[in-house]
Amino acid sequence: MWRHRTRIHRILAHLPIATAWTTNYDRLLERAFEDAGKVVDLKLTQENLVHTRRGRDVVLYKMHGCVSQSHEAVITKDDYKQYEKTRPLFMESLKGDLIGKTFLFLEFSFTDPNIDYILSRVRILLGKNAREHFCVMRKPQEPSDTDARLKAEYEYEMRKTELRQADLLRFGVETVWVDEFFHIELLLATLSSFVHRKAVFVSGAAHDPAPLGQARLDGLARAIGTRLIAEGYNLVSGFGQGLGEQCVIGTLRRLYGIPRGEDLERCLSSKLSGNIQH
Structure with missing residues (x-):
């Protein structure tokens, strides 16, 4: 054709x-x-x-x-x-x-x-x-x-x-x-x-966690991933040091609490994002 x-x-x-x-x-x-x-x-x-x-x-x-x-x-x-x-x-x-x-x-x-x-x-x-x-x-x-x-x-x-x-x-x-x-x-x-209406792309990188600090920044990124899954959305992540990867961790933690294994597919990966220098 x-x-x-x-x-x-x-x-x-x-x-x-x-x-x-x-x-x-x-x-x-x-x-x-x-x-x-x-x-x-x-x-x-x-x-x-x-x-x-x-x-x-x-x-x-x-x-x-x-x-x-x-x-x-x-x-x-x-x-x-x-x-x-x-x-x-x-x-x-x-x-x-x-x-x-x-x-x-x-x-x-x-x-x-x-x-x-x-x-x-x-x-x-x-x-x-x-x-x-x-x-x-x-x-x-x-x-x-x-x-x-x-x-x-x-x-x-x-x-x-x-x-x-x-x-x-x-x-x-x-x-x-x-x-x-x-x-x-x-x-x-x-x-x-x-x-794809339920797919949310989250990406980013941060070498310097200021002003939040590393613990608070990681917690925020993980909370975003957890909340997305809890609200019925799917994560498309470009990973990225400091943000994207932590968002994926939060998503997976939430998904592992769901008994159906196929739900792990709701955490999708896309192209790696570049590291953002500040």
Whole structure:
């Protein structure tokens, strides 16, 4: 869909996405994740599915292969027909994710017969208990003039769109319509703002604790971290000598008092701040 990295790639890379699937052959998405400081566990081949990259932040499945290994890419009609035989582990992994995760399909055409097959199998297996998914698509554009041929083509495209929407709904995929492609970026930016609305960035450094003194300065920074968690916010810290690091300590002390271990993820780390000289 894209030849160059866009703001959409950057927004996606900064969202808390643990798993991503793509049918694109390019390397734009994994590079966007890497630029965001994330460790990408890339799945290009069947063999990749067996191994787990240590410290990974996101798993990226490239179900049709990659330009870096073009000899194994799924391109021809015969490749698609043989997919279930040549890449059965990808089929099973996708089926498992469709059962256990919520998907957001972005400008996906749904012309891939393998994905249609998997969606139908999941629907048959789970029935009404199947998880709801979402897709974002652009509406057919109504012609600006009154040319009969253009109007007929538009009505034909609208009818196909309505039928496709109904078909996707049978598979548990709800369609979100946008009028223009740039609206997808706006939608994702809004989603990002919503997801990060509870994130508070705290950073700073102080070699000289005056006039508070070291004990009072440390206590204040730790109290800030503790209060943020107590009030339901998440900490994004750049560390930094004397302030950021003490704020993290206060946050972790509060989190260790919460029984659910996954809450430790509420203390996030960002780039290290520079040491501020006074």
